[in-house]
Amino acid sequence: MATSRILVVDDETLMREYVQEALERAGHEVDSVGGGQAGIEQLQRETYDLVVTDLKMAPVDGLGLLRWLRGEQPDTPCIIMTAYGTIETAVSALKEGADDYILKPFAPDELEVAVTRALERERLTRENRYLRAELNQYYDFESMVGESEAMQEVYGQVKKVADSRATILVRGESGTGKELVARAIHYSGARRDRPFIKVNCAALSAGLLESELFGHEKGSFTGAHERKIGRFELADGGTLLLDEVSEISTELQPKLLRALQEREFDRVGGTSPIQVDTRIICTSNRDLERAVEENTLREDLFFRLNVIPIRLPPLRERRDDIPALMDYFVKRYAQENGRDIAGFTPEARALFLEYAWPGNVRELQNAIERAVVLASERMLGVEHFNLDSGRPQRSAGDLVSVPLGTTVAAMERELILKTLSRCKDNRTHAAKMLGISVRTLRNKLKEYFG
Numbered sequence: 063m064a065t066s067r068i069l070v071v072d073d074e075t076l077m078r079e080y081v082q083e084a085l086e087r088a089g090h091e092v093d094s095v096g097g098g099q100a101g102i103e104q105l106q107r108e109t110y111d112l113v114v115t116d117l118k119m120a121p122v123d124g125l126g127l128l129r130w131l132r133g134e135q136p137d138t139p140c141i142i143m144t145a146y147g148t149i150e151t152a153v154s155a156l157k158e159g160a161d162d163y164i165l166k167p168f169a170p171d172e173l174e175v176a177v178t179r180a181l182e183r184e185r186l187t188r189e190n191r192y193l194r195a196e197l198n199q200y201y202d203f204e205s206m207v208g209e210s211e212a213m214q215e216v217y218g219q220v221k222k223v224a225d226s227r228a229t230i231l232v233r234g235e236s237g238t239g240k241e242l243v244a245r246a247i248h249y250s251g252a253r254r255d256r257p258f259i260k261v262n263c264a265a266l267s268a269g270l271l272e273s274e275l276f277g278h279e280k281g282s283f284t285g286a287h288e289r290k291i292g293r294f295e296l297a298d299g300g301t302l303l304l305d306e307v308s309e310i311s312t313e314l315q316p317k318l319l320r321a322l323q324e325r326e327f328d329r330v331g332g333t334s335p336i337q338v339d340t341r342i343i344c345t346s347n348r349d350l351e352r353a354v355e356e357n358t359l360r361e362d363l364f365f366r367l368n369v370i371p372i373r374l375p376p377l378r379e380r381r382d383d384i385p386a387l388m389d390y391f392v393k394r395y396a397q398e399n400g401r402d403i404a405g406f407t408p409e410a411r412a413l414f415l416e417y418a419w420p421g422n423v424r425e426l427q428n429a430i431e432r433a434v435v436l437a438s439e440r441m442l443g444v445e446h447f448n449l450d451s452g453r454p455q456r457s458a459g460d461l462v463s464v465p466l467g468t469t470v471a472a473m474e475r476e477l478i479l480k481t482l483s484r485c486k487d488n489r490t491h492a493a494k495m496l497g498i499s500v501r502t503l504r505n506k507l508k509e510y511f512g
């Protein structure tokens with residue numbers, strides 16, 4: 063456990079010193095004061111991770127301090143120390159929001175157990191609250207755009223599985239919206255008020271991934287200075303997204319399999335198994351059948367993951383969705399950047415419909431964001447998009463074809479004419495597309511056309 067700052071409040075000097083010493087020996091940083099009022103004043107001056115207070119004090123007792131704390135610093139946990147015979151007061155303290163109570167007299171160990179538990183619970187709520195607040199902002203069902211038949215089918219599947227606990231495998235090329243679907247499943251189901259936690263399996267080494275997923279006990283390996291709660295446990299009651307699941311090392315795969323099958327796992331260095339009710343969603347853009355053949359993915363794990371497969375089609379297989387996506391993103395980014403953009407030219411719309419979109423929705427989204435930021439016009443035209451010309455299949459109208467034997471000058475003339483007509487005679491745009499300055503363009507026009 064990292065050093066925590068603890069405030070001890072007790073009017074009995076001996077007791078106060080005993081508690082302070084015990085906590086300091088356990089490695090905490092401790093201040094102590096002799097009454098409820100002094101406690102409040104101290105809490106206004108300094109911040110603490112935890113308050114340990116006696117109940118019976120005058121004029122402000124432990125309950126008074128607790129009420130103040132819940133009003134002013136609701137996230138700071140509080141443990142009540144209480145003497146035999148005052149259990150009822152301890153119970154009312156719990157009702158007022160105390161995290162725990164401890165009966166006097168107590169051994170230092172007992173105190174430390176209560177302290178560790180309170181601190182850990184506080185950390186968990188804080189982490190979950192943070193993660194939830196962050197995620198809820200952007201991702202709900204409504205943020206999915208596209209009404210093509212293929213997507214309708216996906217929405218249908220999402221609705222069907224949202225409330226179930228079965229493992230779900232979302233497959234599709236990069237940028238097709240796998241993570242978005244995972245979030246839609248979580249936030250449209252019964253688990254929506256519980257955490258949605260994501261782990262990118264490709265980003266961590268095998269050892270780190272294990273402790274990230276399952277947690278570890280203090281001292282289980284060099285550098286494990288405190289107990290760590292794994293993501294499986296953080297997502298208890300909610301959903302755990304295992305991104306790029308095929309990247310999990312073969313040594314870790316049996317442990318994942320057990321966690322999926324038994325809903326049970328061990329922390330690294332832990333001695334008793336931990337039970338959780340965590341629903342798993344996996345994503346992958348890899349050919350998993352091939353990974354099984356190549357022995358990088360265990361077959362039993364693959365079957366276990368593939369209970370409910372959802373396949374997201376690449377954008378080029380559902381071009382019907384392109385116009386809706388264009389309108390959605392242009393509106394969103396114009397608003398975000400405070401730009402007055404009316405939409406796309408017909409040529410830009412045609413280009414978007416023809417382009418192959420190897421990076422799928424993400425590529426389309428990025429292209430539009432960039433164009434919105436850079437454009438100075440109200441309409442986005444083809445010149446605002448730098449779509450890799452090797453990949454798009456442009457229409458014949460976009461080609462300049464000249465027979466062999468044409469002079470360079472004649473070819474240049476033809477190219478300039480075509481570009482200008484595409485840019486509706488806007489010389490600035492045409493020059494940009496041609497990669498020359500407006501002045502050069504003007505000179506060439508003079509040269510060729512007088």
Ligand SMILES: Nc1ncnc2c1ncn2[C@@H]1O[C@H](COP(=O)(O)OP(=O)(O)OP(=O)(O)O)[C@@H](O)[C@H]1O
Nearest residue numbers: 205206207208236237238239240241242347423424
């Ligand atoms: N149907 C959709 N409607 C709106 N936005 C979408 C849609 N599909 C994807 N996006 C957006 O495209 C981007 C990529 O989506 P996401 O991260 O879900 O893709 P992915 O399949 O997980 O990609 P990768 O395999 O690269 O991780 C995100 O910004 C997401 O919001």
Ligand SMILES: [Mg+2]
Nearest residue numbers: 240241305345
């Ligand atoms: Mg993803």
